Amino acid sequence: MMGLVRSRELWLALTVAAIALATATRAPGFAGAENLLGIFNNTAILMILALGQMTVILTRCIDLSMASNLALTGMIVALVNAAHPAIPVPLLMAMAALVGLCLGALNGALVWRLGIPAIVVTLGTLTIYRGAIFLIAGGQWVNADQMSPDFIQYTRLPFLGLPVLSWYAIVIAAGFFLLMTRTALGRSFYAVGVNPTASVYAGIDVGRTQFTAFCLSGALSGFCGYLWVSRYVIGSVEVARGYELTIVAACVIGGISIAGGVGTVAGALLGALFLGVVNSALPVINISPFWQMAISGAAIILAVILNARSDRRGGRLILRTAEPAQ
Amino acid sequence: MKDTSLTARHIPDRLDSPLRAALLSWPSLLLAVAIALFVLNALASPYFLSPWALSDATFNFTEKAIIALAMALLIISGEIDLSVASIIALASTMMGLALQFGVGTPGLVAIGLLTGAACGVFNGLLVTRLALPSIVVTIGTMSFFRGISYITLGDQAFKGYPPSFWYFGQGYVWWVISFEFALFLILAVLFYVLLHRTNFGRQIFVIGNNPVAARFSGVRVERVKFLLFCLTGLMSGVAAVLLTARLASTRPSIAVGWELEVVTMVVLGGVNILGGAGSIQGVVIAAFIMGLVTFGLGLLNVPGIVMSIFIGALLIAVIALPILVRRLRERLTR
Numbered sequence: 001m002m003g004l005v006r007s008r009e010l011w012l013a014l015t016v017a018a019i020a021l022a023t024a025t026r027a028p029g030f031a032g033a034e035n036l037l038g039i040f041n042n043t044a045i046l047m048i049l050a051l052g053q054m055t056v057i058l059t060r061c062i063d064l065s066m067a068s069n070l071a072l073t074g075m076i077v078a079l080v081n082a083a084h085p086a087i088p089v090p091l092l093m094a095m096a097a098l099v100g101l102c103l104g105a106l107n108g109a110l111v112w113r114l115g116i117p118a119i120v121v122t123l124g125t126l127t128i129y130r131g132a133i134f135l136i137a138g139g140q141w142v143n144a145d146q147m148s149p150d151f152i153q154y155t156r157l158p159f160l161g162l163p164v165l166s167w168y169a170i171v172i173a174a175g176f177f178l179l180m181t182r183t184a185l186g187r188s189f190y191a192v193g194v195n196p197t198a199s200v201y202a203g204i205d206v207g208r209t210q211f212t213a214f215c216l217s218g219a220l221s222g223f224c225g226y227l228w229v230s231r232y233v234i235g236s237v238e239v240a241r242g243y244e245l246t247i248v249a250a251c252v253i254g255g256i257s258i259a260g261g262v263g264t265v266a267g268a269l270l271g272a273l274f275l276g277v278v279n280s281a282l283p284v285i286n287i288s289p290f291w292q293m294a295i296s297g298a299a300i301i302l303a304v305i306l307n308a309r310s311d312r313r314g315g316r317l318i319l320r321t322a323e324p325a326q
Numbered sequence: 327m328k329d330t331s332l333t334a335r336h337i338p339d340r341l342d343s344p345l346r347a348a349l350l351s352w353p354s355l356l357l358a359v360a361i362a363l364f365v366l367n368a369l370a371s372p373y374f375l376s377p378w379a380l381s382d383a384t385f386n387f388t389e390k391a392i393i394a395l396a397m398a399l400l401i402i403s404g405e406i407d408l409s410v411a412s413i414i415a416l417a418s419t420m421m422g423l424a425l426q427f428g429v430g431t432p433g434l435v436a437i438g439l440l441t442g443a444a445c446g447v448f449n450g451l452l453v454t455r456l457a458l459p460s461i462v463v464t465i466g467t468m469s470f471f472r473g474i475s476y477i478t479l480g481d482q483a484f485k486g487y488p489p490s491f492w493y494f495g496q497g498y499v500w501w502v503i504s505f506e507f508a509l510f511l512i513l514a515v516l517f518y519v520l521l522h523r524t525n526f527g528r529q530i531f532v533i534g535n536n537p538v539a540a541r542f543s544g545v546r547v548e549r550v551k552f553l554l555f556c557l558t559g560l561m562s563g564v565a566a567v568l569l570t571a572r573l574a575s576t577r578p579s580i581a582v583g584w585e586l587e588v589v590t591m592v593v594l595g596g597v598n599i600l601g602g603a604g605s606i607q608g609v610v611i612a613a614f615i616m617g618l619v620t621f622g623l624g625l626l627n628v629p630g631i632v633m634s635i636f637i638g639a640l641l642i643a644v645i646a647l648p649i650l651v652r653r654l655r656e657r658l659t660r
Contacts, residue, residue, distance in 0.1 A: 110642065114649050117599045123586055124642040131635030237631060242583070245465055258462045290480045294473025300466030304458050
C-alpha cells in the first residue's frame with residue numbers, strides 16, 4: 001500500500017487527471033470520454049517514441065536522432081507509396097520499421113563497437129538523417145494527393161470505437177510491459193543502467209544490450225515515421241523537427257532517470273500523456289498556444305526536481321560515529 | 327551515459343617526445359583538416375580567396391563560436407548547457423522590450439548581457455544547489471526560456487533597433503575585420519588563459535576527471551560549476567547582442583537549433599563529452615572548420631541542409647578515426 005502511495009506513476013496519473021478535471025470546470029466536455037480518447041489518439045505517436053527512448057535511457061545512453069529517423073523513414077515510405085501505390089500498406093509499415101531499425105542499428109553499432117558516447121553519435125546522426133531526407137526527396141514534399149487512400153486510412157480506421165492509431169500504441173505499450181518485466185532482455189536493460197560493471201560480472205554484454213536498445217528505439221522511430229506521415233498527411237524535411245527533445249522531455253516527466261536504470265513503461269506513457277493533456281487544455285481555456293513551450297519547460301524542471309528529491313543527499317559518511325564538539 | 331567503458335587506461339612507460347606529441351595532438355590534426363579544407367575551397371571556387379568573402383564567412387560562426395568557448399569549459403567540467411540558444415532568444419526579447427521603452431544602445435547591450443547572465447545563474451542554481459543532472463535541467467530551461475520569448479512576442483517581431491546598435495553585428499573595427507570577429511579573437515585568448523594558465527582552469531579539469539577526488543582535494547566543485555554556468559549564460563548574452571544587432575530584429579525563433587551546433591563545435595574541437603579533457607585551441611580551430619565547410623559549400627551552391635550532413639559526418643568521423651587507427655595499430659603490433 002505504501003509502495004502505491006509513494007509511486008511516481010500514481011502521482012503523475014493523478015496530476016494528469018487533475019489537469020483534465022480543472023480544465024473541465026472551464027470547458028465542460030473536456031473530461032468527456034470522446035475528448036479524452038481524442039487526446040489519447042493525438043498522443044499515441046509520442047507515447048510509442050517515449051517507450052523507445054526510455055529503453056535507450058535505461059541503458060545510460062540517449063537517442064537524439066529519433067525525430068530525424070522518424071522523418072527520414074516517413075519520407076522513404078511516402079515516396080515508395082507515391083511511386084508504387086499498389087504495394088500493400090502493412091508491407092510499408094514493416095518496411096518503415098525495418099528502415100528505422102537499420103538507422104538505429106547504425107547508432108548502436110557506433111556506441112557498441114567504437115565506444116563513442118551515445119550523445120555524440122546521435123547528435124551526428126540527427127543532422128545526417130535530417131539532411132538525407134533532402135537528398136532522397138530532392139527538396140520536394142510528398143502531399144496528400146500523392147498518397148494512396150489506404151496509406152492515409154491505416155491510422156484512421158475505427159476498431160472497437162478507437163482509431164487504429166491508438167491501438168498501435170496500446171499494443172506496443174503492452175508488448176513493452178511484457179518485455180521490461182517478464183524477459184531477461186528487459187531486466188538486462190535495467191541491470192546495465194544500474195551498474196554496468198556488475199552487469200559484466202553477471203554475464204550481461206553491456207555493449208550488446210545498448211545496441212539492442214538502439215535497435216528498438218530505431219525500429220519504433222521508423223514505424224512512427226509511417227504513422228506521422230499518414231496522420232498529418234505530409235512528408236517533408238521539416239517533419240518532427242526539434243521533436244527529439246520533446247521525446248526526452250516526456251521520459252523525464254515520466255520519472256525516467258537520465259542517469260539510467262530507473263523508469264517504467266507506465267511512467268513513459270504518463271509523461272507523454274501529460275504533455276498531450278497540457279497541449280490540448282491550453283486552447284480550451286483560452287490561453288494562447290504560445291504559452292505551451294514555457295509550460296512544458298516548467299513541467300520538465302519541476303519533474304526533475306521532484307524526482308531527484310529522494311536521492312538528493314549525495315556525499316558519504318566518513319566518520320562512523322559523530323561526537324559533539326566541545 | 328558515464329563510465330560505461332570497462333577497459334583500463336593504458337599508461338605508457340615512456341612519454342612521446344614533446345615535438346611528436348605536439349604534432350600528433352588533436353589541435354594539430356584539426357589544423358591539418360582546416361588547412362586542407364581551406365586549400366580545397368580555394369581550388370573549388372575562384373571567389374573564395376577574396377578578403378571580403380573570407381570576412382563574410384566569419385559571420386557564419388563567430389556568435390556560435392563565442393558560446394562554444396564557454397561551453398567547452400562547462401563540458402570539460404562534466405556538465406552541459408543545452409539552453410544556450412534559448413538564452414539568446416530570451417536575451418534578444420528582453421532587449422526588444424527595453425527598446426519599446428526607449429532604452430538607448432548602452433542600455434540595450436547591458437540588458438542583453440544581464441539577461442544572459444541571469445539565465446546562467448538560474449541554470450547553475452538548479453544544477454548545483456539541487457544536484458540535478460544538467461542535461462535534463464537545461465532541456466527544461468531550453469523550453470522555458472524560449473517559451474517566455476514566445477509568450478512575450480507570439481508571432482510578432484521587435485524591430486527598429488537604433489543604427490548605433492547595429493555596429494555590434496555589422497560594424498568593422500579595421501578593414502575587413504568585423505567587430506564580431508575581433509571580439510571572438512579577444513575572447514578566445516582570454517578563455518585560453520583562463521583554462522590553460524590559471525588555477526581556476528586546472529580546477530575545471532580536475533572536476534571533470536574526478537569530482538569526488540576534486541572535492542576531497544579542496545576544490546569547491548559546486549562553486550566552480552556554478553560560475554561556469556554563469557559564464558556560459560553571459561557568453562550566450564554576448565551572442566544575443568551580436569546576433570540581434572546583425573539581424574536588427576528579434577523573433578522568438580531566433581537561433582533555433584544552435585545548441586546542438588555549439589555542442590558539435592566543442593566536441594569536434596577535441597573536448598571529451600564526458601568531461602576532463604579538451605583545449606581552447608581545438609575549439610577555435612573547430613569553429614574555423616565549421617565556418618569553412620558551410621561557407622565553401624555555400625559558394626558551391628550546396629544547400630544548408632546538405633552541409634549539415636557533412637558536419638554530422640565530420641563529428642562522428644573525427645572521433646571514430648583515432649579509435650580505429652589505434653585499434654589497427656594495436657592489432658599490427660600484437
